[in-house]
Amino acid sequence: MDYAWNWAIFPAPSADGTGSYLSLLLSGLGWTLATAALSWGLALPLGMLLGILRTLPQRGPRLACDAYAELFRNIPLIVQMFLWYVVLPELLPEPAGTWLKRLPNAAFATAVLSLGRYTAARVSEQVRAGIESLPRGQRQAGIALGLSPAQVHASVLLPNALRIVLPALASEFLNNTKNTSVAMTIGLMELTARARSMQEYSFQVFEAFAAATLLYLAVNAVDVRAMALAERRLALPGLSRPRGDGHAF
């Protein structure tokens, strides 16, 4: 292979004239982090709420939340982003569509909302499964003590279910961060998009994607660490299995 390695490319000024290639990548990293944080901030509370509603005896809310989860979980994320970003403005009446297209940061907002809704559907599935995995007697014991069904959910079922699904939620958190790269398809200049433009400007494809890879690894290493800490903080005396160094992944 005839490839001219050039690791000194990073401090060189980028062809778009906004700064060095390194600062180009870092600005991409900034958008990646912002998209990941905001979409997770939407997905976690929404997914928990939906997951809880899916375990209630009331049929109406349960079916509605089941439908939400199936819809948003089963359509590929990239299709969802296209639908919201490209198709929705065309379906709306002319003025509303134009207004939507001219919003500042439309790609960013669409990415956050699409990813948040998608991850929320997946989180709701974890939370539902966690609650349903608890022995039936736990609910009965709470009810027998005179607690209301809502109190049983809040004080007994949820704290135990969340401990059970914490490792699965940690994986969802990592997936959510990695899935931000899909937003490059609707024009968000996040890390992967920036690595591609660096490749196009400089032809140093290996350096560009090596840097992007390391940055993704570094971000998710922090995520993993944070989740491992949370798991250890929430471990119950007498129940938690000791695990060598506390790393799950």
Add this chain to the structure above:
Amino acid sequence: MSRPLSGDRPAIERDAVSKSYGSFAVLKGCTTQVARGEVVVVCGPSGSGKSTLIKTVNALEPVQSGTIRVNGLQVAPRRLRARTGMVFQHFELFPHLSVLGNLCLAQQKVLGRSAAGAERTARALLERVGLAAQAEKHPAQLSGGQQQRVAIARALAMNPEVMLFDEPTSALDPEMVGELLDVMAELARDGMTMMVVTHEMGFARKVADRVIFMDQGEIVEDAPCAAFFETPRSERARALLSRILHH
């Protein structure tokens, strides 16, 4: 534990209580009552409806027909449950709470007691079941027998007028059965009204005032303790007794 005796109605009255899952009848017109301070043991082969019988007393299992009164009142399920303590076969302690937390949760949330008041009650009860030193531990750090004694203390913390036990010793190692039965016998001596589903015939003989024998969803025999063991009237009860007592 001393309770004011209000009137002389039975603590539990049940009249023609029936329940079925689909076309399968679990309880067929069960009528019985439990007097205040009385200890009634419910026994019978598995699948005979004994657990369902006591779970209908605090409306954990809804019934299709018949009435159940606790202290003469047919009350809404939630108020009813706060007056009846229940102990389960598999303890069902809340694993995320300490022993103290298990005892305090419903006191604070249902009875509205202060944290300090709930803790005082909890510690006194733990003392009574011999577990004062374990108050800060979590359920998974205790033996089965200790967990079941915590479960009894948790139920007592609500000042119940009736205690229901659903096979409280079935999930315990044999050497732990004795310590639990001691706690239950003491509770009975203190005048607690108790309904106990159990296969422990030794306990029944020593502690029970009456024995209810069930088979296929029916109360086959409802007799004073001595009469049940010495002269069981039904063939099915005789068969069960000979199986259990001669092993």
